[in-house]
Structures are given as structure tokens and as C-alpha cells.
Amino acid sequence: MELTEAEFLRCYNVSLYERPSFTVDLVIFTVCDEQLRVLLVRRAEHPFKDQWALPGGFLDLQRDDSVENCAMRKLVEKTGMRAPYLEQLKTYGSRERDPRGWTATTVYFALMASNSISLAEDPEGVRWAPVQGEGVDKALAFDHAHILADAVVRLRSKLEYTHIAVHLLSEAFTLPELQQIYEIILQQPLDKSSFRRRVIQAGMLEEIAGKLRDGSGRPAQLYRFRDYGRKTFFPRSISRYAR
Amino acid sequence: MELTEAEFLRCYNVSLYERPSFTVDLVIFTVCDEQLRVLLVRRAEHPFKDQWALPGGFLDLQRDDSVENCAMRKLVEKTGMRAPYLEQLKTYGSRERDPRGWTATTVYFALMASNSISLAEDPEGVRWAPVQGEGVDKALAFDHAHILADAVVRLRSKLEYTHIAVHLLSEAFTLPELQQIYEIILQQPLDKSSFRRRVIQAGMLEEIAGKLRDGSGRPAQLYRFRDYGRKTFFPRSISRYAR
DNA sequence: CCCATTAGTTGCAACAAGAAACTATTGGAG
DNA sequence: CTCCAATAGTTTCTTGTTGCAACTAATGGG
Numbered sequence: 001m002e003l004t005e006a007e008f009l010r011c012y013n014v015s016l017y018e019r020p021s022f023t024v025d026l027v028i029f030t031v032c033d034e035q036l037r038v039l040l041v042r043r044a045e046h047p048f049k050d051q052w053a054l055p056g057g058f059l060d061l062q063r064d065d066s067v068e069n070c071a072m073r074k075l076v077e078k079t080g081m082r083a084p085y086l087e088q089l090k091t092y093g094s095r096e097r098d099p100r101g102w103t104a105t106t107v108y109f110a111l112m113a114s115n116s117i118s119l120a121e122d123p124e125g126v127r128w129a130p131v132q133g134e135g136v137d138k139a140l141a142f143d144h145a146h147i148l149a150d151a152v153v154r155l156r157s158k159l160e161y162t163h164i165a166v167h168l169l170s171e172a173f174t175l176p177e178l179q180q181i182y183e184i185i186l187q188q189p190l191d192k193s194s195f196r197r198r199v200i201q202a203g204m205l206e207e208i209a210g211k212l213r214d215g216s217g218r219p220a221q222l223y224r225f226r227d228y229g230r231k232t233f234f235p236r237s238i239s240r241y242a243r
Numbered sequence: 244m245e246l247t248e249a250e251f252l253r254c255y256n257v258s259l260y261e262r263p264s265f266t267v268d269l270v271i272f273t274v275c276d277e278q279l280r281v282l283l284v285r286r287a288e289h290p291f292k293d294q295w296a297l298p299g300g301f302l303d304l305q306r307d308d309s310v311e312n313c314a315m316r317k318l319v320e321k322t323g324m325r326a327p328y329l330e331q332l333k334t335y336g337s338r339e340r341d342p343r344g345w346t347a348t349t350v351y352f353a354l355m356a357s358n359s360i361s362l363a364e365d366p367e368g369v370r371w372a373p374v375q376g377e378g379v380d381k382a383l384a385f386d387h388a389h390i391l392a393d394a395v396v397r398l399r400s401k402l403e404y405t406h407i408a409v410h411l412l413s414e415a416f417t418l419p420e421l422q423q424i425y426e427i428i429l430q431q432p433l434d435k436s437s438f439r440r441r442v443i444q445a446g447m448l449e450e451i452a453g454k455l456r457d458g459s460g461r462p463a464q465l466y467r468f469r470d471y472g473r474k475t476f477f478p479r480s481i482s483r484y485a486r
Numbered sequence: 487c488c489c490a491t492t493a494g495t496t497g498c499a500a501c502a503a504g505a506a507a508c509t510a511t512t513g514g515a516g
Numbered sequence: 517c518t519c520c521a522a523t524a525g526t527t528t529c530t531t532g533t534t535g536c537a538a539c540t541a542a543t544g545g546g
Contacts, residue, residue: 220524
């Protein structure tokens with residue numbers, strides 16, 4: 001359905017010029033090579049030409065039925081994955097964040113397993129950058145360093161009370177692998193027996209047949225994530241004071 | 244700075260018609276009369292004319308420096324408060340949510356103390372509606388019932404690991420008052436001694452001089468919220484398995 | 487002065503976590 | 517074949533937290 005500008009204005013009773021530029025950006029995390037990494041693309045256009053930025057872009061109002069659909073479409077375009085974990089992070093909108101003026105962007109964060117991704121910087125200017133170190137945070141376009149920092153905070157926080165980390169591994173994984181994901185993201189070693197107790201008692205993993213042989217040492221039991229609809233767990237939450 | 248449409252298009256390399264209508268809406272909670280209530284306004288225009296809706300509206304690109312500023316401005320306009328709690332909830336954007344076509348709205352949720360609000364429905368069509376019961380959820384315009392439900396989930400969830408409930412009380416409050424806020428929002432009675440232990444041990448409250456005399460019974464100690472910058476606390480978090 | 491009422495504390499059993507030592511299962515060297 | 521390194525997984529014990537109930541404390545009113 002095409003409208004003239006006049007029709008548009010009558011419909012909405014607000015000038016088109018009152019609308020900020022609106023985009024969708026993605027923070028796509030993976031854990032690879034023992035580091036938390038994020039997908040960056042090199043900007044081809046001004047502003048911030050040739051600097052690294054989070055992938056994203058404008059909505060396609062014809063194709064995208066919703067902001068979430070748009071984010072999912074862009075995620076598939078960039079990574080070619082099928083059923084990734086995708087969650088809305090936050091919307092950033094201000095006059096200052098883009099030198100061209102008022103813009104808003106809704107940012108999603110995604111998690112993907114590191115198998116089947118390529119680490120090498122490819123000619124199109126796409127790169128899996130380690131989140132810590134290498135001054136990644138200082139080199140990013142727009143307010144993307146700030147956005148990335150927020151995403152890392154959210155990711156760390158959600159490790160505490162959800163099972164989202166399983167989306168950073170392939171469908172079948174072992175508990176030592178899962179613990180390593182936690183240790184890499186939280187940047188500290190965890191106690192093995194406490195970690196196992198908690199993850200198992202939360203009851204969202206199930207054993208599957210087969211063991212993972214890793215070259216040396218005892219093979220580890222394989223598990224699969226079982227989504228019972230329960231998204232979070234608070235081991236000792238206030239609502240358990242119920243009498 | 245005024246631009247012609249042609250300049251605009253050259254800047255952004257995307258048609259204006261590609262931009263969805265963008266608004267900011269508010270879910271303003273208070274606890275009053277032993278119920279969790281939300282501020283609703285009656286719509287004066289189509290669509291959903293005369294139905295109740297969350298307060299909100301378009302950005303003012305001249306006055307609002309950011310989406311958050313816009314939300315704060317609207318909150319002050321609606322409630323006249325000075326330093327309320329305001330947090331971004333989520334952005335809802337799709338072709339379906341408004342019969343006029345593609346729209347996006349960034350929703351903030353706010354908490355305010357129930358003193359100095361008026362409960363009576365005023366002539367301008369503003370109302371503090373109880374969140375539960377009265378079929379509020381079914382009567383709302385657009386997808387506002389869905390948004391309200393999300394806000395309630397977020398509020399309940401954040402009670403578990405933050406102190407945001409203090410923003411529903413005046414600056415000086417007692418622990419029994421705070422516990423009652425929790426019980427109203429979580430819809431279940433809580434154990435007194437466990438509640439007090441946890442809230443005090445989190446270390447974000449400090450005693451202040453004076454006791455609250457409530458007519459009958461022993462007067463209660465007054466407390467004040469002390470914001471140490473720590474926003475959340477997980478009593479037993481995975482990162483405490485650190486070795 | 488006693489009692490109802492609400493505030494706040496204490497004591498204890500049950501349970502969860504922290505830490506370390508223990509057993510189990512594999513591959514590989516000799 | 518045996519032993520050892522290496523990693524997985526369990527057990528045990530101590531310590532701390534929670535659920536619960538009974539207790540004390542402070543106020544107003546009959």
C-alpha cells in the first residue's frame with residue numbers, strides 16, 4: 001500500500017520530519033577460541049567510514065512484519081543460522097548518537113554456537129572480535145561500544161538465573177563444556193561440584209546417549225537442553241518466603 | 244535545523260516512507276488502596292476512540308534529546324512528579340499493532356509513591372486502574388494489554404533481586420510497609436522474619452530517626468533507601484562459586 | 487493494669503553451598 | 517599388560533542460609 005505524504009500526514013497527525021531515523025542492530029555473541037566474541041562489520045559509508053560497527057540497518061516495512069522479524073531476518077542474512085537465540089536488549093535513541101541527527105535503534109542480542117562460523121576476517125569486512133582486549137570498545141562506530149557493554153552486562157547477568165548459555169554450544173554438550181562457557185564469560189574459575197549441582201538441580205538438562213571423547217581423560221556425559229517453558233530460576237527467591 | 248525532504252533522503256539513503264511511526268508509551272505503577280494500579284488515559288481520537296490506553300505519544304525532536312528524556316517529560320506532564328523511578332521496558336513494533344499500519348513504540352515503566360495521587364477519575368479521562376480484575380486487560384487499546392502484562396512480569400521479577408519496591412513508598416518507610424508492597428504485587432503472603440533478614444542483609448537500607456505510629460500496636464522503625472550503585476543482588480549467584 | 491495489636495528477635499531444624507578429597511574412565515607410554 | 521596422566525564425576529564434611537514457630541517489645545485503649 002503506497003500513500004502520498006499528504007495521506008500519511010492526515011493519518012498520523014504528525015509531520016514525517018518528527019520521526020527519527022529508526023534502525024535495528026544486532027549484538028551477536030559466540031564463544032570461540034576460549035574468548036567471548038561479537039560479530040562486527042566494517043562500515044562502507046560515512047559517518048564512521050571504515051570503522052567497525054554492530055551489524056544492523058533499516059527496517060523493510062514491506063518484508064518485516066515486526067521489529068523482531070526484522071532482527072531475525074538480519075541475523076539469518078549475516079550468519080546463515082536457523083534457530084538461534086534472539087532477545088531484545090534495549091532501544092537507544094537520541095540526537096547525539098549519530099552526527100546526522102536524531103536516530104533511534106532497537107538492539108537485539110543473539111547467541112550462537114561457535115561450530116560452523118569462520119574466524120578469519122573475510123573480504124567483505126566481517127569479523128568475530130573478542131569482546132575483551134584489543135581495544136574493541138574504543139574503535140566502534142556510533143555508541144556501539146556502549147551498546148556492546150550493556151549487552152555483556154545483560155549476558156553475564158542472565159547466566160546467573162537462566163540457561164541461555166546452552167545456546168552458545170551445539171545441541172549436545174557436556175557439563176565441563178558448559179562450565180567453561182560460564183568461566184569465559186564471567187572471567188573467573190568456578191567450583192566444579194557446585195556448578196554441577198546447581199545446573200542439574202535446576203532440571204532443565206537431560207542426559208542423552210553417548211559420551212564425548214576428547215582425546216585424553218575420561219569421556220564426558222552428553223546433555224541436551226530441555227525447554228520446559230520455565231525461562232528463569234532463582235534458587236532462593238523472595239516469593240519462596242510464601243507461608 | 245530544518246531540512247527539505249530531498250536533503251533528508253540524501254542523508255539517510257532511505258525513503259521517509261520506510262520509517263515506522265514511532266512513539267513512547269508509559270506504564271506508570273503505584274500501589275494504592277492495597278492494589279497494584281496503573282495509570283490509564285481515555286483515547287480522544289480514533290482508532291480505539293474512548294477506550295483506555297497507556298499514556299504516551301510522539302517524540303518531540305526539538306525538545307527531547309533522547310527517548311529517555313521524552314519518557315521522563317511525558318511522565319512529569321502526566322503525574323507532576325520530580326524524581327521518579329523510570330526504566331525502559333521494551334520496544335514493540337509491528338504492522339499489526341495499529342490498524343493504521345506499521346508502528347513502533349518504546350515503552351518505559353515507572354514507579355511512584357501513592358501519596359499525592361488522586362484516585363478519582365478526573366474529567367480529562369485519567370484513571371488509576373487496578374492491574375488485576377475489572378477486566379482492565381481486555382479493555383485496553385492497541386496491544387496495551389499485552390504490554391501491561393509484560394510490565395507486570397518485569398516488576399514481579401525485579402522484586403526478587405532489586406530494591407525497586409522502595410520507589411512505591413515515600414522516602415521514609417517501614418519494613419512492614421515494604422513487605423506489604425511485596426505481598427500485594429506478588430499476590431501472596433510472605434514470612435516476616437525471612438523477609439526482614441534478606442532485605443536488611445542486602446545492605447541497601449538505613450535506619451533513620453523516628454518511628455511510625457500507626458494508631459495501634461508498636462510503632463515501626465523508619466528506613467530510607469541508600470543507593471550504593473549496586474542495582475541488583477543475587478543471594479546465591481553462580482559467580483559466587485568462584486574459587 | 488491488663489489486653490489487643492502490631493513490631494521485631496531468637497532458636498532451631500532442614501537444606502544448600504563451599505571446598506577438598508575421593509573414585510571412575512579413558513588413552514598412551516613403556 | 518601395567519602404570520600414569522588427564523579429565524569426569526561423586527562423596528563428605530563444614531559452613532551458611534532459609535522456613536518456621538515461638539518468643540519478646542512497645543504502643544494505645546478499655
